[in-house]
Amino acid sequence: MHADLALRMMANLLWTGLVICLPVLAVILVVGLAISLLQVVTQVQEMSLTFVPKLLATGVVLIAMGPWMLRTLTSYSAQLWASIPTLF
Template sequence: MNSQMVLTKGQEALWLLLMVSAPVLAAVLVVGLLVSIFQAITQIHEATLSFVPKLLAAMLVFALAGPWMLSTLVDYIRRTIESIPSLVL
């Protein structure tokens, strides 16, 4: 196993991490922006008003995209484990 293979595996892992986390991060970002605009307009600055909608949005995204996220991670782990014998030689 040379350094190029290590860098390739690391790059694949980081790309997978970005791809799997993007739906949750995007949903929380959009909800946070909307709540911030609402708070600025109404001048209501309640901490739970910004936390609860983000939590609900993250739970909704996990419920909808969770199976895809899990299957993507399991496929990556399976491919990585199956490639161990070829990496050792």
């Protein structure tokens, strides 16, 4: 295995991981920002107020985007397994 092939495989791995995690991270960011603004405006500093909405939003996103995430990860894994004979 050559160094350029290893670097390309690592780049594909990191890119696929980023693409799979991006919807969940984006929703958590937006919900966290909205809750923080709400806390600043109302001056309510309750810890469960920040945790529970993020947890619920994460669950909703995972249910909604889960099949797409699984398809993406499965296609990446299948491509990786199919490329094994050509590595050497």
